Amino acid sequence: MHRFDxxxxxxxxxxxxxxxxxxxxESIGLERKVIEILRSEIKIRGLNSNLLNWVNAGSKxxxxxxxxxxxxxxxxLPCPKCSKNSSILYGYEINKxxxxxxxxxxxxxxxxLCSACGKKEKALSIIQNSLFGWWSKSGIFxxxxxxxxxxxxLSRSKKxxxxxxxxxxxxxTGYLRMNGDKESLIDFIxxxxxx
Numbered sequence: 574m575h576r577f578d579x580x581x582x583x584x585x586x587x588x589x590x591x592x593x594x595x596x597x598x599e600s601i602g603l604e605r606k607v608i609e610i611l612r613s614e615i616k617i618r619g620l621n622s623n624l625l626n627w628v629n630a631g632s633k634x635x636x637x638x639x640x641x642x643x644x645x646x647x648x649x650l651p652c653p654k655c656s657k658n659s660s661i662l663y664g665y666e667i668n669k670x671x672x673x674x675x676x677x678x679x680x681x682x683x684x685x686l687c688s689a690c691g692k693k694e695k696a697l698s699i700i701q702n703s704l705f706g707w708w709s710k711s712g713i714f715x716x717x718x719x720x721x722x723x724x725x726x727l728s729r730s731k732k733x734x735x736x737x738x739x740x741x742x743x744x745x746t747g748y749l750r751m752n753g754d755k756e757s758l759i760d761f762i763x764x765x766x767x768x
Contacts, residue, residue: 577607581614584611585614592620593621597627600628600631601744612625626751627751630747630751634743635742635746635749635750640739643753644742646758647758649662650662652689653686653762654687654766655689659687660689662685663686663688664685665685665694665730665737666733666737667681667684668681670702670705670715672706672711672716673709675709677706683765684765685737685738695723702720703720745761
């Protein structure tokens with residue numbers, strides 16, 4: 574059986590909610606032929622026509638100049654944490670480790686913040702990691718690595734910011750194509766930071 578015929582059969586077996594999930598969250602990475610199959614399945618089932626708009630928006634990648642323009646639009650928004658509009662927004666990688674006697678838990682979050690708020694969050698995570706990361710067998714090994722990485726990354730902050738912003742935009746192409754006004758971007762950045 575041809576690969577695309579197999580995909581078509583798999584889509585037919587899926588529930589409406591599974592098709593909606595693919596349309597909303599996974600259409601960005603699909604091949605053009607698979608997108609056609611997805612569109613066809615949405616039409617056949619009579620699902621919400623907005624899904625077709627979403628698939629169309631999500632499957633059309635941003636050109637380089639569009640991407641740069643969107644990054645510029647995002648960077649001049651008010652900071653989601655302090656609400657000040659006087660500083661450019663950047664992407665920050667916040668790493669945390671917390672050890673218990675038996676084990677430790679690590680997390681990494683990406684946030685979009687102004688320079689002052691981003692540096693405060695980074696400093697706070699480094700201090701917390703220094704104090705609470707060591708207290709387990711796994712934490713003894715993970716904490717020095719994480720602290721070294723965070724300190725080293727301070728010198729690469731612009732490169733990391735660009736990577737985070739690019740990834741955020743690419744992963745949310747459909748939403749950003751359909752909701753590119755200032756208020757929608759502010760709401761999007763707030764939700765991005767809270768996830």
